Amino acid sequence: MNKSTLTLIALVPLAYFAGYYLTSTATVAPVYTAEVSYSGSTSASGNGKKSVLNSMPTGTVHAVKDGQLIMDAVKAAQPGDVIQVWPGNYTETVYIDKDNIRLSGVIVEGKRPRLFGDGHLNDAILYSGNNIVIENFLITKYKGNGIMGQAGNNFEIRNNIIEDTGVYGIFPQLGENGIVEHNVVSGIEDAAIYVGMSDHIHVANNEVFDSVAGIEIENSRHAIVENNFVHNNTGGILAFVTPGLPIKDTVDVIIRNNWISNNNTKNFGAEGSMVAGIPAGTGILIMAADKVIIEDNLILGNKTAGIIITDHQNAPNTTLDPESDPTPDQIMILNNLMYNNGYDTITEAKVLLTTELKQGNPDILRVGGSNNSCINNPQQYISAGVGDWPACGFSNTDTIVNYLLDEPAAPRSVAVEDKGKYAYLGICTGCHAYTGRLIGPPVQVIQSLYMDDPKALADYIANPIKKREDYPAMPKQDYLDAETRKAVAEYMLSVKN
Amino acid sequence: MMLSLAAALALNTAVISLNSQCPPSFELTPQNQCLLVTRYDHYDSLHNKGVGGTKTALPKGRDGFSPQQIDLGRYLFFDPLLSANHKQACASCHQPSHGFSDGKALSTGSNGDIGTRSAPGLWNVGFLKKLFWDGRADSLEQQALIPLFAPHEMANTAEQVLADLASSALYPELFRQAFPLSTELDLSQVATALAAFQSSLISLNSKYDHYAHGYQQALNDQEIKGLNVFRSFVARCAECHTPPLFTNQQLAVIGTPEPEGMTFDPGAGNSPELSKLRGGFKVPSLRNVGRTAPYMHSGRFATLEEAAEFYSKGRGHAVPKGEKLLLHWHIWEPKLSPEEIQQLAVFLNTLTDESLMPVVPAQLPSGLPLPAELTTPHDHKGSTE
Numbered sequence: 001m002n003k004s005t006l007t008l009i010a011l012v013p014l015a016y017f018a019g020y021y022l023t024s025t026a027t028v029a030p031v032y033t034a035e036v037s038y039s040g041s042t043s044a045s046g047n048g049k050k051s052v053l054n055s056m057p058t059g060t061v062h063a064v065k066d067g068q069l070i071m072d073a074v075k076a077a078q079p080g081d082v083i084q085v086w087p088g089n090y091t092e093t094v095y096i097d098k099d100n101i102r103l104s105g106v107i108v109e110g111k112r113p114r115l116f117g118d119g120h121l122n123d124a125i126l127y128s129g130n131n132i133v134i135e136n137f138l139i140t141k142y143k144g145n146g147i148m149g150q151a152g153n154n155f156e157i158r159n160n161i162i163e164d165t166g167v168y169g170i171f172p173q174l175g176e177n178g179i180v181e182h183n184v185v186s187g188i189e190d191a192a193i194y195v196g197m198s199d200h201i202h203v204a205n206n207e208v209f210d211s212v213a214g215i216e217i218e219n220s221r222h223a224i225v226e227n228n229f230v231h232n233n234t235g236g237i238l239a240f241v242t243p244g245l246p247i248k249d250t251v252d253v254i255i256r257n258n259w260i261s262n263n264n265t266k267n268f269g270a271e272g273s274m275v276a277g278i279p280a281g282t283g284i285l286i287m288a289a290d291k292v293i294i295e296d297n298l299i300l301g302n303k304t305a306g307i308i309i310t311d312h313q314n315a316p317n318t319t320l321d322p323e324s325d326p327t328p329d330q331i332m333i334l335n336n337l338m339y340n341n342g343y344d345t346i347t348e349a350k351v352l353l354t355t356e357l358k359q360g361n362p363d364i365l366r367v368g369g370s371n372n373s374c375i376n377n378p379q380q381y382i383s384a385g386v387g388d389w390p391a392c393g394f395s396n397t398d399t400i401v402n403y404l405l406d407e408p409a410a411p412r413s414v415a416v417e418d419k420g421k422y423a424y425l426g427i428c429t430g431c432h433a434y435t436g437r438l439i440g441p442p443v444q445v446i447q448s449l450y451m452d453d454p455k456a457l458a459d460y461i462a463n464p465i466k467k468r469e470d471y472p473a474m475p476k477q478d479y480l481d482a483e484t485r486k487a488v489a490e491y492m493l494s495v496k497n
Numbered sequence: 498m499m500l501s502l503a504a505a506l507a508l509n510t511a512v513i514s515l516n517s518q519c520p521p522s523f524e525l526t527p528q529n530q531c532l533l534v535t536r537y538d539h540y541d542s543l544h545n546k547g548v549g550g551t552k553t554a555l556p557k558g559r560d561g562f563s564p565q566q567i568d569l570g571r572y573l574f575f576d577p578l579l580s581a582n583h584k585q586a587c588a589s590c591h592q593p594s595h596g597f598s599d600g601k602a603l604s605t606g607s608n609g610d611i612g613t614r615s616a617p618g619l620w621n622v623g624f625l626k627k628l629f630w631d632g633r634a635d636s637l638e639q640q641a642l643i644p645l646f647a648p649h650e651m652a653n654t655a656e657q658v659l660a661d662l663a664s665s666a667l668y669p670e671l672f673r674q675a676f677p678l679s680t681e682l683d684l685s686q687v688a689t690a691l692a693a694f695q696s697s698l699i700s701l702n703s704k705y706d707h708y709a710h711g712y713q714q715a716l717n718d719q720e721i722k723g724l725n726v727f728r729s730f731v732a733r734c735a736e737c738h739t740p741p742l743f744t745n746q747q748l749a750v751i752g753t754p755e756p757e758g759m760t761f762d763p764g765a766g767n768s769p770e771l772s773k774l775r776g777g778f779k780v781p782s783l784r785n786v787g788r789t790a791p792y793m794h795s796g797r798f799a800t801l802e803e804a805a806e807f808y809s810k811g812r813g814h815a816v817p818k819g820e821k822l823l824l825h826w827h828i829w830e831p832k833l834s835p836e837e838i839q840q841l842a843v844f845l846n847t848l849t850d851e852s853l854m855p856v857v858p859a860q861l862p863s864g865l866p867l868p869a870e871l872t873t874p875h876d877h878k879g880s881t882e
Contacts, residue, residue: 075713093725097551097708122729128550143832144730151542151549167730174542174549199543244825246546246745272812273826319750319823320773410541418538425534427702429521430852479712497518497525 027108029063029084032056050202052154052177052404053131057082057102064113070094070103077101085137087111091118096127099411105136105159117142117165124165127152130411135159145171146185149178153409158182167270168194169211172201174247177405181205189268190275191216192233195223197247202402204228212269213238213278214260217289219247222403224254234267235278236260236302241288242274243312243321250289254397260284261300277316279304279346283338286328288312293397295334299341299363305349306341307333309385311368331373332392338363338381352384420487423480424495428488431474434497440474447493457489458482513667513862515565515674520697521853523560523567531567533560533623535701536710537741547624548739548746550728551709555701555741559623559637562693569675570694571855573687575871578661578863580607580651587644587691589868590616593854596788597698599870602756602796610649613762615796618789621782623696626746630794631765632779637692642684655684662687667862694855700784701741703850709741716847723844726837732808733827734841743783743848749825750777753793753807754815761817762794776822787846801842809833 034056059080062073066088073083079100086106090113096103103125105113115124115137123144125134131154139146139162146162149155149172156178162169162185169185172178173196181204185192192208193215195201201223207230208214214230216238217223230236237260239253260283269276278285281303286292287310299306312318312326342349342361349362364375366385374392431439432446450457462485464474480488519531526532540554547556562570573579577586585607591597597619604612614630622628627635634640644650645658662668663682672682675690705724707715716724728735739745748765755762766775778794791797792804807815812828833841857871866872 093729095721095725097713098711122726122731126725126728128552130552148730150551150728150735151553171730174553176543197543242826244747244749246548246739246747247544270829272824272829317823317826319777319825320771321747422534422536422538425524426522426536427852430702433518479707479710479715481711 029061030104030106032082032102032104050179050181050204050402050404052156052179052408053133057100059100064090066090074098074101074103079131085113087113089114089116091116091121093121093123094125096125096129096132099129100131101127101129102133103135104133105138107136112136112138112161114138114140115142116140119143123148126150127155130154131408132156133158137161138163139169140164142166145169147171149173149175151175153177155179160184162192163187168192169208170194171196172198174198176200176409178202179204179404183207186210188212189270190273191238194218195220197245198223200403200405202226202404207231209233210265212265212267212275214263216240216275217250217253218242219245219250220253221249221251223252224256224400224403225258226254226256228258230258230260231262232265233263234265234269234280235275235282235285236263236299237283238275238278238285238287239289239292240274240285241312241324241326242318243288243324243326244319248321248324251291252403253289253292254295254400254403255284255292255297256295256397257297259298259300260302260306261298262302264301264303272317274317279308281305281342281344282308283341284308286310286331287315288324288326288328289331290325290328291330291332292328293332293334294336295397297336299336299338301339302341303344304342304346304362305365306336306338306363306381307365309364309366309370309373311370314367327369327371329371329373331370333364333373333375333386333389334392334395334397335376342382349384353382356384356387358382358384416483416487417491419484420489420491423484423488424491427477427480428492432492434495440471441468443492443495450489450493454486454489454493457492458485461485461489513671515671516568517564519564520567520699520855522699522701523697525564529563530561531564531697533558533699535699536706537701539710547742550740553741556624556626556746558621559692559696562689562696563675565675566690566693567697568694569671570690570692572671572858572862573690574694575858575867576861576863577865577868578665578861579645579653579658579687581653581657582607583661583863583865584868585651586868586871588857589870590644590650591619592870593857594788596620596785596851598789600790602791604650606647606649607651608649612649613759614794615791617781618785619695620698620700620785621742622698623692624742625744625779625782627748627779630778630781631767632748633765637695638685638688641688641691645687658687659684661863665863671862697855699853700850702852703784704847705844706741706850708847716844719840719843720847722837723840723842723847726833726840727844731831732833732837732841733829733831734808736827737780737825738783743786744780747780748774748777749780749827750774750822751808751828752776752813752816752822752824753778753795754797755795756797759795761820764794773823776816776820783845784848785851787849788851801845802838805833805838805841805845809838 061082064085082102124139124142125147128150133156137160142165145168146165147170151174153176160183164187167190169188169192171194177200179202184207188211191213192211198220203225206228209232212234214233214236218240264281283299283302283306360382363381364383375389434443461477519525523531537555540552542554575588590599590604598616604616628640765777798804
């Protein structure tokens with residue numbers, strides 16, 4: 001834990017905030033423009049700013065100031081809006097069950113909005129919408145996660161500082177096409193950045209430290225982890241298949257250009273958690289994942305080993321799952337700078353080295369099975385279990401800039417006619433049959449009443465009035481939005497059986 | 498529920514004809530199949546697994562049965578003719594008024610035997626890939642024949658079921674309507690019809706669903722708080738009970754207790770090779786869970802509060818001495834406050850939706866009366882025809 005920053009914040013006198021508040025009116029709000037590059041170079045850079053959203057926000061900007069609730073702005077926001085959070089303390093859980101929201105902290109003279117869980121709030125930010133941006137926050141002292149995504153696609157989580165916050169710092173789950181970059185995450189009981197059951201993910205330029213796991217890619221496909229500074233965790237970067245989850249594999253992961261050093265912190269993971277079994281001093285850990293490329297990392301000073309590759313049988317705490325393949329296949333180790341790893345390693349590692357008549361401090365250890373794996377220039381490392389791996393036949397992944405989707409994952413709503421059909425079948429048919437009485441009058445009767453007037457029908461269902469003596473009242477369908485009510489009205493008038 | 502003499506007499510002569518319309522939420526195709534249509538069809542899900550957040554598609558459910566098969570299944574489901582002593586129907590243990598469970602901790606068979614597990618609710622059962630608490634059946638068809646022949650349940654034999662159906666006045670004709678291409682009534686048709694009916698038990702229009710589809714006002718403050726505890730990474734309920742079905746369809750070892758005096762139930766881990774799954778049970782869907790008390794595989798918890806509190810009482814607190822279980826990693830010490838446990842229960846009650854309750858047949862093709870459990874007065878809203 002970074003003690004010094006914490007105390008600094010605690011020491012900031014109230015008067016400072018008061019003073020800041022007075023002057024803040026003069027501060028100009030940030031503008032949201034498209035990225036513009038310095039024109040001078042001709043070839044595209046691999047460092048190109050990435051975005052998974054194809055447009056700038058078009059909606060209203062809702063400013064939230066210290067003393068107000070971010071949630072009030074989220075409730076008021078429409079898709080396309082920006083929620084601009086100014087410096088201050090916010091003790092709340094922000095949940096976004098809407099699409100296209102940019103939750104954007106404003107940084108003024110180094111001060112960012114601080115989401116403070118006070119040790120009792122669960123998660124800081126939860127989102128389930130598509131096209132969510134979360135940026136520029138300081139998040140601390142929550143019990144659960146800093147930022148958690150539940151099946152939101154096309155997300156961008158960047159420029160956040162997350163300290164001493166429960167279980168995961170940043171945890172997008174079950175999403176597709178997302179970026180996690182330029183975040184500083186520390187003091188996390190499990191993984192600082194944890195990508196779970198997600199596809200097409202880019203994790204870049206983050207600093208993660210003082211956590212049990214630095215960056216974890218679990219049961220996910222097509223992920224790149226690059227240019228991160230991963231230090232002083234128990235384990236640095238993990239690519240895992242955890243058995244017993246609904247998505248069963250991890251495939252196509254590139255771990256490149258990361259600085260992975262001194263991940264020797266004593267394991268403080270919760271009992272039974274998957275990471276609780278990681279030996280302190282692990283640089284990279286591959287468990288049962290397939291097609292993982294490890295390239296051009298600086299792997300330094302990790303006392304157990306630089307890279308460990310294992311199957312499920314040799315890993316503790318893994319359950320039985322016949323549907324997930326326990327073996328890490330097609331592991332590809334290209335050039336990496338490995339130095340001073342394995343200097344205080346575990347007994348199992350020494351045994352492995354001895355069986356290969358080797359001694360010294362291990363850079364690479366492989367236990368259990370692995371098929372079709374390869375390694376370039378193995379002689380440079382002290383290793384066990386990779387001696388019979390052939391060379392890879394390629395030396396870099398430069399042509400793969402990222403695994404993000406060219407086009408954002410499709411928006412969720414579909415054609416209006418389908419809205420009508422889904423609502424009609426899913427709801428109205430419970431009470432209205434085409435012919436014959438169910439709970440409500442037959443659709444044929446309704447058709448004759450409303451023939452050419454879908455609007456009147458749509459209005460009726462939002463607020464039905466009692467019409468028939470011998471029928472119960474019809475419950476309000478006002479939870480359907482106006483567009484859906486109109487569509488369902490038209491659909492009801494068009495059905496033929 | 499009244500079976501008047503006149504109606505009973507009429508029944509003996511009249512030929513019941515099966516419904517030729519699909520049940521609600523199903524669309525009839527020109528091939529006479531019923532296909533499920535729901536508002537979740539707006540969405541997709543990663544790898545079509547049907548797990549995610551608010552706006553996530555459902556897993557592929559069972560559909561494609563004919564309206565007649567579904568309707569025949571409805572009669573069979575409620576008909577005690579299927580049990581050896583003609584006293585117990587599927588619906589005896591899967592009662593509409595209890596979310597298609599029976600309100601008991603452990604089910605009672607047709608001969609009065611007390612079983613070892615609690616009857617699960619059946620709403621949305623057509624979406625489940627594994628059935629039974631220990632996940633041992635892979636399809637509704639395979640499942641259906643098990644209680645029929647289980648001695649502590651309906652205690653029947655294949656021969657007697659077929660003989661009873663064949664000799665009843667009406668069933669042979671109904672089977673002909675439902676299976677026009679078959680020449681003979683057989684057990685697989687019984688299984689198909691029961692599967693067809695059960696997969697029509699759709700509950701996807703709860704307050705929670707209104708919220709999920711975008712109507713923010715659907716849930717009040719307490720309910721929203723409960724939702725946020727539920728999906729928080731402190732309680733982690735949604736990691737296993739994942740929307741939209743509120744199950745991720747996996748087995749998990751969570752270590753719930755048996756009732757006093759009952760031996761430990763190994764669940765899915767019932768052999769040495771499966772020892773890692775010892776005490777493992779299928780994550781149940783929580784839809785209509787407000788109707789299916791008591792809870793867990795052996796009905797140990799009477800209320801939703803108790804069930805929720807279990808997760809906060811310490812990892813492994815209820816595991817019997819001497820049992821070594823590989824408890825699931827999401828079972829930990831969330832230290833939920835009493836208010837949060839209350840909020841969880843409040844939220845779970847927003848998953849109640851019985852708007853597509855099937856009609857309980859007023860008269861059965863066998864001429865037998867409905868089992869007594871179904872005719873005692875209760876508060877359920879299902880009507881009879």
